[in-house]
Amino acid sequence: MAMTMTEKILARAAGREAVRAGENVWVNVDVLLTHDVCGPGTIGVFQEHFGKDARVWDKEKVVIIPDHYIFTADAKARRNVEILREFVAAQGIPNFYDVGTERYKGVCHVGLPEGGHTRPGEVLFGTDSHTCTHGAFGEFATGIGNTEAGFILGVGKLWVRVPETMRFIFDGSMPPYLMAKDLILHVIGEIGVDGATYRAMEFAGDAVYSLNMEERMTLCNMAIEAGGKTGIIAPDQVTCDYVRARTSKPFTVFTNDEGATFHSEHIFNVAELEPTVALPHSPDNRALARELSDVRIDRSYIGSCTGGKTTDFIAAARILNGRTVAVDTFIVPATTEVLQALHRERVDGKTLIEVFQEAGCKVGQPSCAACLGGPVDTFGRLNEPLKCISTTNRNFPGRMGHKDGQVFLASPLTAAASAVTGHITDPRELL
Amino acid sequence: MQETIKGRAYVLGDDIDTDQIIPAHYLTYNPAIPEERKMFGVYALSGVPAAQAGLPEGNCPFVPEGGEPGEYRIVVGGKNFGCGSSREHAPLALREAGVEAVIAESYARIFFRNSVNGGYLLPFETPTRLVEEIRTGDELELDVKGHRLTNLTTGKSYTLRPLGDILPILEAGDIFAYAKQSGMLA
Numbered sequence: 001m002a003m004t005m006t007e008k009i010l011a012r013a014a015g016r017e018a019v020r021a022g023e024n025v026w027v028n029v030d031v032l033l034t035h036d037v038c039g040p041g042t043i044g045v046f047q048e049h050f051g052k053d054a055r056v057w058d059k060e061k062v063v064i065i066p067d068h069y070i071f072t073a074d075a076k077a078r079r080n081v082e083i084l085r086e087f088v089a090a091q092g093i094p095n096f097y098d099v100g101t102e103r104y105k106g107v108c109h110v111g112l113p114e115g116g117h118t119r120p121g122e123v124l125f126g127t128d129s130h131t132c133t134h135g136a137f138g139e140f141a142t143g144i145g146n147t148e149a150g151f152i153l154g155v156g157k158l159w160v161r162v163p164e165t166m167r168f169i170f171d172g173s174m175p176p177y178l179m180a181k182d183l184i185l186h187v188i189g190e191i192g193v194d195g196a197t198y199r200a201m202e203f204a205g206d207a208v209y210s211l212n213m214e215e216r217m218t219l220c221n222m223a224i225e226a227g228g229k230t231g232i233i234a235p236d237q238v239t240c241d242y243v244r245a246r247t248s249k250p251f252t253v254f255t256n257d258e259g260a261t262f263h264s265e266h267i268f269n270v271a272e273l274e275p276t277v278a279l280p281h282s283p284d285n286r287a288l289a290r291e292l293s294d295v296r297i298d299r300s301y302i303g304s305c306t307g308g309k310t311t312d313f314i315a316a317a318r319i320l321n322g323r324t325v326a327v328d329t330f331i332v333p334a335t336t337e338v339l340q341a342l343h344r345e346r347v348d349g350k351t352l353i354e355v356f357q358e359a360g361c362k363v364g365q366p367s368c369a370a371c372l373g374g375p376v377d378t379f380g381r382l383n384e385p386l387k388c389i390s391t392t393n394r395n396f397p398g399r400m401g402h403k404d405g406q407v408f409l410a411s412p413l414t415a416a417a418s419a420v421t422g423h424i425t426d427p428r429e430l431l
Numbered sequence: 432m433q434e435t436i437k438g439r440a441y442v443l444g445d446d447i448d449t450d451q452i453i454p455a456h457y458l459t460y461n462p463a464i465p466e467e468r469k470m471f472g473v474y475a476l477s478g479v480p481a482a483q484a485g486l487p488e489g490n491c492p493f494v495p496e497g498g499e500p501g502e503y504r505i506v507v508g509g510k511n512f513g514c515g516s517s518r519e520h521a522p523l524a525l526r527e528a529g530v531e532a533v534i535a536e537s538y539a540r541i542f543f544r545n546s547v548n549g550g551y552l553l554p555f556e557t558p559t560r561l562v563e564e565i566r567t568g569d570e571l572e573l574d575v576k577g578h579r580l581t582n583l584t585t586g587k588s589y590t591l592r593p594l595g596d597i598l599p600i601l602e603a604g605d606i607f608a609y610a611k612q613s614g615m616l617a
Contacts, residue, residue: 037518044462148544
């Protein structure tokens with residue numbers, strides 16, 4: 001029976017010869033990810049149902065990455081990290097990236113691949129909706145709640161409905177003014193915020209395979225913004241090289257069978273796409289950057305799992321080099337590894353951090369920071385009803401803090417160009 | 432699981448996301464601690480913009496400022512209810528505020544799974560749009576097994592989609608109770 005790669009991954013995890021979209025199957029879990037916001041509740045569920053002294057099903061398969069509310073004076077936020085510490089110590093969980101230690105990473109969805117925890121062919125669940133990011137590595141990855149995560153901690157299994165697959169094929173070669181963010185905002189605008197509900201979104205085509213892993217992660221990261229259960233990209237040499245550089249664990253590459261059944265196929269030519277923006281208050285509220293030059297902004301924010309990776313900052317620095325920002329501009333590296341890259345990577349002989357400082361940007365510490373608002377002292381949080389252009393993933397009412405704030409989602413190139421001019425700007429004007 | 436749920440309706444529009452259901456700055460409360468768990472009910476739906484809060488009129492906060500939650504037992508929504516984050520605090524907040532069922536045209540899948548697996552709410556789907564049919568404050572009666580909703584205020588009745596495969600999980604209580612009943616867990 002011909003299967004999609006998602007069906008093949010789930011069949012292996014279910015111990016079955018074959019599974020078909022629409023079936024509910026129990027799968028064995030390869031990795032469970034949690035963080036400081038959902039970890040304490042997950043641990044509570046686990047202890048309530050399996051007992052205070054119960055052991056997790058496999059301590060090697062649990063990865064805990066505090067990342068949401070880190071650099072804050074909020075007492076409960078700090079208490080929540082402490083709950084993670086106590087649990088990790090009691091269980092002897094090795095994959096813990098604690099705050100204030102050399103192991104600290106930052107945003108879980110960037111730290112997880114950096115730590116070698118994303119591997120083709122595996123099943124990954126995380127207590128965060130952007131867990132779909134890791135489908136970029138050719139694995140099945142999706143977000144779950146605390147109860148399901150507490151269940152997995154005890155038994156190492158969960159039921160899933162095998163999703164149908166929607167294919168999004170990007171032909172052509174990527175123009176220098178476009179980024180993965182433009183591609184995914186275009187797709188979400190096309191199909192809507194519930195256009196992929198319960199389905200896998202596969203990204204393919206020459207343009208996709210020309211992207212590095214960070215850009216592929218950006219595509220899969222926002223699958224949830226179309227309601228998708230996961231994003232997925234078939235592994236190639238780029239994927240395998242990235243993974244092998246970070247882990248010695250073996251993995252299996254699955255690809256679509258000839259004749260596999262798909263829900264639908266959507267073909268785009270990247271040469272026809274333009275820098276894209278999602279207007280408030282929905283990621284599918286699509287417009288083109290060049291149509292929005294009359295929109296003045298108060299702030300530019302470059303960060304998060306979607307837009308705070310090394311590739312994102314190299315792109316922003318191409319625009320900001322030798323220029324100064326006209327509005328408050330916040331630079332938040334997703335992880336400590338990305339922060340190191342800001343000091344190492346260069347544009348025209350200058351390090352990225354030099355470029356950002358000379359341009360007048362504010363540089364924060366690695367974490368989720370203001371992507372989802374958070375405590376009032378969070379770096380970059382909208383504490384007033386400001387207009388912000390942002391490389392993050394959501395622009396729902398109140399998402400970045402203030403209920404009447406307005407968030408415009410865009411690529412790092414567009415966010416940087418808009419920071420320079422003070423209004424929404426197509427990066428082609430400054431490249 | 433109750434066979435009949437009777438109470439007032441609170442009506443919302445499309446794409447009600449989890450940041451509107453429970454804004455992110457309240458996520459520092461730990462739902463595993465009973466006193467903190469209650470706070471999710473106090474702040475439930477506090478992120479909904481005023482104009483969309485309690486349709487059709489709006490400007491009707493789900494929990495009055497400084498007041499207690501518990502006025503509404505059934506939330507009526509449009510398409511893609513519960514989209515956004517995976518935070519289980521969202522169905523939990525509605526439950527803590529006294530809500531026992533949501534009736535929407537469609538759900539975002541993580542919210543739907545969380546509602547069922549955590550046993551917080553009955554997430555009914557309606558084949559017809561009810562957002563313009565039902566007004567906030569209307570008295571509703573929901574026949575759970577018969578998947579039928581009656582608006583006692585207007586006298587109109589609506590057939591909802593059956594809960595199907597998830598009914599046994601909701602009847603058991605949550606995914607743990609279901610796994611125990613079906614022999615998966617000791």
